[in-house]
Amino acid sequence: MLEQLLIFTRGGLILWTCKELGNALRGSPIDTLIRSCLLEERSGAASFNYDVPGAAYTLKWTFHNDLGLVFVAVYQKILHLLYVDELLSMVKQEFSEIYDPKRTVYNEFDNVFQQLRKEAEARAEEMKKSKQVSKPVNHNLGKKQGQVQKGIMDGGNQKKSGAESGNDGGDGDKVNSRAMENGNGRSKVSKGNGVVQANGKENRSSDSGAFDVNKLQKLRAKGGKKTDTIVKDSKAEPTKKAKKNRVWDDSPKESKLDFTDPMCENANGNTAVVEAVQGESMMDKEEIVSSDSETEEDEEPGKDSKVEAKKKGWFSSMFQSIAGKANLDKADLEPALKALKDRLMTKNVAEEIAEKLCESVAASLEGKKLGSFTRISSTVQAAMEEALVRILTPKRSIDILRDVHAAKEQGKPYVVVFVGVNGVGKSTNLAKVAYWLQQHKVNVMMAACDTFRSGAVEQLRTHARRLQVPIFEKGYEKDPAIVAKEAIQEANRNGSDVVLVDTAGRMQDNEPLMRALSKLIYVNSPDLILFVGEALVGNDAVDQLSKFNQKLGDLSPSPNPRLIDGILLTKFDTIDDKVGAALSMVYISGAPVMFVGCGQSYTDLKKLNVKSIVKTLLK
Amino acid sequence: MDKEQVEQLKIQMKQWVNEAEKFINDIPPVQLYVAVGVVLSTLILLLIIRLFKGTASNTIVLTGLSGSGKTYLFYQLRDGSAHQGTVTSMEPNEGSFILHSEEDKKGKLKPVHVVDVPGHSRLRPKLDDFLPQAAGVVFVVDSVEFLPNCRPASEYLYEILTKASVVKKKVPVLLLCNKVDKVTAHTTEFIRKQLEKEIDKLRTSRTAVSDADISNEYTLGVPGEPFAFSQCHNRVIVAEASGLTGEISQLEKFIRENVKP
Numbered sequence: 001m002l003e004q005l006l007i008f009t010r011g012g013l014i015l016w017t018c019k020e021l022g023n024a025l026r027g028s029p030i031d032t033l034i035r036s037c038l039l040e041e042r043s044g045a046a047s048f049n050y051d052v053p054g055a056a057y058t059l060k061w062t063f064h065n066d067l068g069l070v071f072v073a074v075y076q077k078i079l080h081l082l083y084v085d086e087l088l089s090m091v092k093q094e095f096s097e098i099y100d101p102k103r104t105v106y107n108e109f110d111n112v113f114q115q116l117r118k119e120a121e122a123r124a125e126e127m128k129k130s131k132q133v134s135k136p137v138n139h140n141l142g143k144k145q146g147q148v149q150k151g152i153m154d155g156g157n158q159k160k161s162g163a164e165s166g167n168d169g170g171d172g173d174k175v176n177s178r179a180m181e182n183g184n185g186r187s188k189v190s191k192g193n194g195v196v197q198a199n200g201k202e203n204r205s206s207d208s209g210a211f212d213v214n215k216l217q218k219l220r221a222k223g224g225k226k227t228d229t230i231v232k233d234s235k236a237e238p239t240k241k242a243k244k245n246r247v248w249d250d251s252p253k254e255s256k257l258d259f260t261d262p263m264c265e266n267a268n269g270n271t272a273v274v275e276a277v278q279g280e281s282m283m284d285k286e287e288i289v290s291s292d293s294e295t296e297e298d299e300e301p302g303k304d305s306k307v308e309a310k311k312k313g314w315f316s317s318m319f320q321s322i323a324g325k326a327n328l329d330k331a332d333l334e335p336a337l338k339a340l341k342d343r344l345m346t347k348n349v350a351e352e353i354a355e356k357l358c359e360s361v362a363a364s365l366e367g368k369k370l371g372s373f374t375r376i377s378s379t380v381q382a383a384m385e386e387a388l389v390r391i392l393t394p395k396r397s398i399d400i401l402r403d404v405h406a407a408k409e410q411g412k413p414y415v416v417v418f419v420g421v422n423g424v425g426k427s428t429n430l431a432k433v434a435y436w437l438q439q440h441k442v443n444v445m446m447a448a449c450d451t452f453r454s455g456a457v458e459q460l461r462t463h464a465r466r467l468q469v470p471i472f473e474k475g476y477e478k479d480p481a482i483v484a485k486e487a488i489q490e491a492n493r494n495g496s497d498v499v500l501v502d503t504a505g506r507m508q509d510n511e512p513l514m515r516a517l518s519k520l521i522y523v524n525s526p527d528l529i530l531f532v533g534e535a536l537v538g539n540d541a542v543d544q545l546s547k548f549n550q551k552l553g554d555l556s557p558s559p560n561p562r563l564i565d566g567i568l569l570t571k572f573d574t575i576d577d578k579v580g581a582a583l584s585m586v587y588i589s590g591a592p593v594m595f596v597g598c599g600q601s602y603t604d605l606k607k608l609n610v611k612s613i614v615k616t617l618l619k
Numbered sequence: 620m621d622k623e624q625v626e627q628l629k630i631q632m633k634q635w636v637n638e639a640e641k642f643i644n645d646i647p648p649v650q651l652y653v654a655v656g657v658v659l660s661t662l663i664l665l666l667i668i669r670l671f672k673g674t675a676s677n678t679i680v681l682t683g684l685s686g687s688g689k690t691y692l693f694y695q696l697r698d699g700s701a702h703q704g705t706v707t708s709m710e711p712n713e714g715s716f717i718l719h720s721e722e723d724k725k726g727k728l729k730p731v732h733v734v735d736v737p738g739h740s741r742l743r744p745k746l747d748d749f750l751p752q753a754a755g756v757v758f759v760v761d762s763v764e765f766l767p768n769c770r771p772a773s774e775y776l777y778e779i780l781t782k783a784s785v786v787k788k789k790v791p792v793l794l795l796c797n798k799v800d801k802v803t804a805h806t807t808e809f810i811r812k813q814l815e816k817e818i819d820k821l822r823t824s825r826t827a828v829s830d831a832d833i834s835n836e837y838t839l840g841v842p843g844e845p846f847a848f849s850q851c852h853n854r855v856i857v858a859e860a861s862g863l864t865g866e867i868s869q870l871e872k873f874i875r876e877n878v879k880p
Binding site: 006008010011012013014015016017030031034035038039040068070104105389390391393394395396397399401402404405406409 | 685686690694698701702703704705706707708709710711712735737739740741742743744770771774820821823824
């Protein structure tokens, strides 16, 4: 049965609720939906699951963009209500006719709604009857529905294979719940045994970090094969570049990057190592963004309109632009959105992300009136810009210094764990962060917990000596979790404020290593888990982050697993205008980009400039 | 083909220009001057009105964390009730109206332009659109769920208090402790002290330590002394309200102090 149906404005005022249903909802599913789904540009999805102890709801929604209304239906998750989508669209149609911005009470809508609900239920009943005749066809119905709504027409094969494997391993119960999830079901198939448990976790995480594992599961199958090749490619590039001694325009010329001076190695303390002082870290420099790209921006839509003009004829398009189009529908938006999606993809945004963003923008524009003297493409562009700014604006405070001081007051060291795949620059950027913190009078300690790769400890030791920072090391072949624990104890003793924990790089599919990582995190419960990712990745960014997050969740022994808190984007200097990885990573994890590494020297650490990224993405 | 058309158009244009010239020549010059004079004077008048309006702002901005009850208060101010309740806002609510409690009063009242800016952190950039024309800022604090939200709230408040548009114009700020009807609500005094303490910490972490990674150039309070709201350049006052029971007289008083009726 339907639990609740709400109509509210985008401003947040509830206009109408169904009184006869009137069940008090447990928890606050509506607020959670808005915060972790609609405001995160995930409104292109078909449904949202809300799970708290004692309540499990599925929410479906639809917008009336022109009037700024939102319609939300809530029902028990275990039920499989086919008629909800239809009911919502009918309610939307009827309600928009009587809606008046000045009115706030719509009591007479009760009767209309009853009528609509009966109609919808009757139709659903009919469908059920016909369903019983041909069972296997309708088995996929729920899933198909979800898929069509999302507008994903490809991947038909995958869907089939998903359904098959589900039948193989599944008892009837499982199949049932899969169908109900409307297309999200594939995740369960791939997970096999941990179905029920994982479900709870997924929803909890989407609650806090807006990390929706459900939807990302699809990527696994696709991304899995590509992964290796992409990473290989991207690895080859930086190593070539790293050999050259680059000179940066705004930093003093570095005489040598090689600090492994044999003199220092031998003479323990006899030759005082000069502390590396290279001036201010770039974190502290304000970036000046020139606003010259305005002219460039105008060029692109100009092209679009030319294409349009060819199709529709000069006069009608002219007339439309003056009069303003009545209401935008999907067909109008399609060409502009397609162009935008392609543009995002050329900027290295993962395809999946670009697709979802475009859907979400389409959902926010559909039905809206086009103002006079505006083109569709520019309207779409403006909506996309707003969405991008919203995504990239950090949700949590990224003021690490503030957190460090808070931890200091409590008398605990602030622990940061750097995680990531191989060769993305964890150690290098750990040193940069150490340098930046040191500049701000924070006592830093490094912990060499990469006990796996040969030379890793020596590398960190070199950095530590160069920066005059104490380092905690226990050699190789030790359990990194224990090393980290001892390091934190040591930091407690010697009064360090921050412990930077370096971990071994690992591929996201390497289960034993991922298990070790989640143990390290569980044992030490760090204050910040930084995912280090390189800006060079394209589609693989999604795979890396989602799997790291998921593995940390699944393999953790604790019931409330920690997920990635922030992102450190490295090799940002090598990508020119292909800044898409930043968007992909933030979108997929919901975690903000806290630092950007942009070079080899210690000062090359920056903050993400949201405005310039958005400008570059839409250029 | 095209050239011919262009030529034709040119000829037609010339004809029109000629006709227009003739028409103007026919009118006596005195009339012409009068007409121009009238047009100019109306333009100047409009400009003056615009300027005059711009100086006396009547915008009150409601801010605060998500879930503190801004939208509820907005509708309390406008309609005297929040109807069937509110959910998390996705867009700002805006309205120019005479306060509900003043509707019975006789005489002409100046309407208040109230803006309710969503508290969700992703929507915070919207605040910058409204702050420059604000006559007063109301920072709503949830006094029941205060302690878990203390740090984000003080960070947000710190941001507002150091905004150039607030400091320069000395926009008064009201710290409104909402939901005081609840038994577990903290007292306003406690909330004020906690916020002052938190902002004091923020001050050290944001200004003393790093001087360039923040975009606001204004520092808060007197260096070397613990921060208190009384040190602000602009007036910061604390008040309490309860959106649920409609006890918002202190908020209304603040609004009317800053937007003269």
